[in-house]
Amino acid sequence: MASLRQLLDSLSKEQRRNQELLASLAFALRSFTNLGRFLELVPLVATRLVDAEGALLVAFLPDGRLWREQLHGGPAELLRQVASLSDAQFQQASGDEAVASLLDALVRRQLADRPLVATSLTARSRIRGRLYVYGAKTGFSWSESHRRHVQLVADLAGVALEGDDLLQEARRHERLDRQLSTGAAIQAQLLPDQCPVIEGVELAASCRAAFQVGGDYYDFIPTRPQLLGRMREQSRWALVIGDVMGKGVPAGLLMTLLRGMLRAEVLSGHPPDRILHDLNQLAQEDLSQSHRFVTLFYSDFDPRTRLLRYANAAHNPPLIWRKLRHAVERLDAPGLLIGLQSEAEYGCEQIVLDPGDVLLCYTDGVTEASGLNGERFDEERLVKALEAACRSGVGAQGILDQLFARLDRFVGSDRQLDDDASMVVLKVREEVMLPSLPH
The missing domain is CATH 3.60.40.10 (PPM-type phosphatase domain)
Structure with missing residues (x-):
C-alpha cells in the first residue's frame, strides 16, 4: 500500500508539473511580444514534459524556406548541420512532406542511437516547422502520453508562428495605410x-x-x-x-x-x-x-x-x-x-x-x-x-x-x-x- 501511495503521489506530482509547464507555455503564447523568445521555450518545455534528454525546433519562413534565425535546442552539431542546408535543397524538396523527409533524414543520421519522436508544427493546413524530441541512449521509451504532449507543444508553436505572420501582415497594412494617408494628403494639397x-x-x-x-x-x-x-x-x-x-x-x-x-x-x-x-x-x-x-x-x-x-x-x-x-x-x-x-x-x-x-x-x-x-x-x-x-x-x-x-x-x-x-x-x-x- 505504501508503494502504491508513493506511485500515485509521483503520478500526481508529474501531472501537476506537466499542467504547470503547459500553462506557462500557453501564457507565454498569449502574451509574447518576441517570437524568438517564445520559440526558445518550446524545446525546453517539450524536453521537461517527457523527461527527455533534449529537443530541436526547426521553423520555416512563410514562403517555406528554412528560418535559420529560429533554430532552437540542440545538440550543437545537429543545429550546425540543419543550418547548413541551402535554400536550393529546400526548393528541390518541393512540398511539405518532402521537406519534412529531408530534415528527418538529417536528424536521424545525427541521432541514430537515440530514441526519437518527430512531429510537425502546423497552422491552417500548412507545415510551419518540425519539432524533434530525443531521449537518452538507454532507459528511455516513448509512451502515447509522451507523444500527445509533444504534439500539443508543437501545435502551440505552430499557432505562435501563424500569429506572428498575422501580426507582421497587420503592421505592413498599417504602414501602407499611413503611406496612403500621406499620399492622399499631398494629393489633396495639389488640388x-x-x-x-x-x-x-x-x-x-x-x-x-x-x-x-x-x-x-x-x-x-x-x-x-x-x-x-x-x-x-x-x-x-x-x-x-x-x-x-x-x-x-x-x-x-x-x-x-x-x-x-x-x-x-x-x-x-x-x-x-x-x-x-x-x-x-x-x-x-x-x-x-x-x-x-x-x-x-x-x-x-x-x-x-x-x-x-x-x-x-x-x-x-x-x-x-x-x-x-x-x-x-x-x-x-x-x-x-x-x-x-x-x-x-x-x-x-x-x-x-x-x-x-x-x-x-x-x-x-x-x-x-x-x-x-x-x-x-x-x-x-x-x-x-x-x-x-x-x-x-x-x-x-x-x-x-x-x-x-x-x-x-x-x-x-x-x-x-x-x-x-x-x-x-x-x-x-x-x-x-x-x-x-x-x-
Missing part, C-alpha cells in the same frame, strides 16, 4: 483648396476619390502668374480637368507628374491645342512605361471678352447651359488620349460665354457611377440635373451641390463610388439690366 477669383464668373469644384489616392485632376492656372490683384483677376486663366486611366496610388502619382508638366507648359502662352500637343510629347515616355493613358480637357478663359478656347484629349466633353436658349450643349474637339501616340494632333475650338451661362466639366466617375439597380448615371441624367440646377437660379456652388446631391441619391448614401468623381462649375455672372429712360 486647389479654393477656387480663384476671376472677374465676371463664379467657380466651384470638388473631387470625390474612390480610394484614398485618386487619378482625377482639376486645376485653375493663371497664364500670367506675375500679375497681382485686379489685373490678375482680369487676365486669362487656364481651366483644366483630367483623369488617369486606373485608380489608386499609380494613377495618383502619374497625375501629380502631369500636373507639374502642364503648369510649366501653361507659362508658354500657347493656345490649347499646342499645349496638349507639347504635353503629350513630354509625357510620352513616362506614360508608355506605366502602360496608362490620360484624358484631359484644357481650356483658357479671357474675362474681358468672355472667350473660352478649348482642346480635348478624349476627355468627357464638358456641358454648357446656354442661358438665352435654356438648352445644354456639349463642348468637344478632336484629339487622342495623352500618351497614346507621340505625334498626336489636337483641334482647337472657341466659344463666347453669355451672362448666365454655366460650364460644367466632369470626369467619367460621374456618368459611370452605378446605382442600386446596376444602371449607370450616364450623361442624360447629368444633363437633366444640370438643367434643373441652372433653372433654380443658384450660384456656381449651389449648382455643384445640387449635382452631387443628385448623384448621391442615385448611387445610394451608404455606397462607395466605383471611380473617382470630379466636377468643376463655372457660371458667368448675369449683368444687371437697367430700365431705359424716356427721350
Whole structure:
C-alpha cells in the first residue's frame, strides 16, 4: 500500500508539473511580444514534459524556406548541420512532406542511437516547422502520453508562428495605410483648396476619390502668374480637368507628374491645342512605361471678352447651359488620349460665354457611377440635373451641390463610388439690366 501511495503521489506530482509547464507555455503564447523568445521555450518545455534528454525546433519562413534565425535546442552539431542546408535543397524538396523527409533524414543520421519522436508544427493546413524530441541512449521509451504532449507543444508553436505572420501582415497594412494617408494628403494639397477669383464668373469644384489616392485632376492656372490683384483677376486663366486611366496610388502619382508638366507648359502662352500637343510629347515616355493613358480637357478663359478656347484629349466633353436658349450643349474637339501616340494632333475650338451661362466639366466617375439597380448615371441624367440646377437660379456652388446631391441619391448614401468623381462649375455672372429712360 505504501508503494502504491508513493506511485500515485509521483503520478500526481508529474501531472501537476506537466499542467504547470503547459500553462506557462500557453501564457507565454498569449502574451509574447518576441517570437524568438517564445520559440526558445518550446524545446525546453517539450524536453521537461517527457523527461527527455533534449529537443530541436526547426521553423520555416512563410514562403517555406528554412528560418535559420529560429533554430532552437540542440545538440550543437545537429543545429550546425540543419543550418547548413541551402535554400536550393529546400526548393528541390518541393512540398511539405518532402521537406519534412529531408530534415528527418538529417536528424536521424545525427541521432541514430537515440530514441526519437518527430512531429510537425502546423497552422491552417500548412507545415510551419518540425519539432524533434530525443531521449537518452538507454532507459528511455516513448509512451502515447509522451507523444500527445509533444504534439500539443508543437501545435502551440505552430499557432505562435501563424500569429506572428498575422501580426507582421497587420503592421505592413498599417504602414501602407499611413503611406496612403500621406499620399492622399499631398494629393489633396495639389488640388486647389479654393477656387480663384476671376472677374465676371463664379467657380466651384470638388473631387470625390474612390480610394484614398485618386487619378482625377482639376486645376485653375493663371497664364500670367506675375500679375497681382485686379489685373490678375482680369487676365486669362487656364481651366483644366483630367483623369488617369486606373485608380489608386499609380494613377495618383502619374497625375501629380502631369500636373507639374502642364503648369510649366501653361507659362508658354500657347493656345490649347499646342499645349496638349507639347504635353503629350513630354509625357510620352513616362506614360508608355506605366502602360496608362490620360484624358484631359484644357481650356483658357479671357474675362474681358468672355472667350473660352478649348482642346480635348478624349476627355468627357464638358456641358454648357446656354442661358438665352435654356438648352445644354456639349463642348468637344478632336484629339487622342495623352500618351497614346507621340505625334498626336489636337483641334482647337472657341466659344463666347453669355451672362448666365454655366460650364460644367466632369470626369467619367460621374456618368459611370452605378446605382442600386446596376444602371449607370450616364450623361442624360447629368444633363437633366444640370438643367434643373441652372433653372433654380443658384450660384456656381449651389449648382455643384445640387449635382452631387443628385448623384448621391442615385448611387445610394451608404455606397462607395466605383471611380473617382470630379466636377468643376463655372457660371458667368448675369449683368444687371437697367430700365431705359424716356427721350
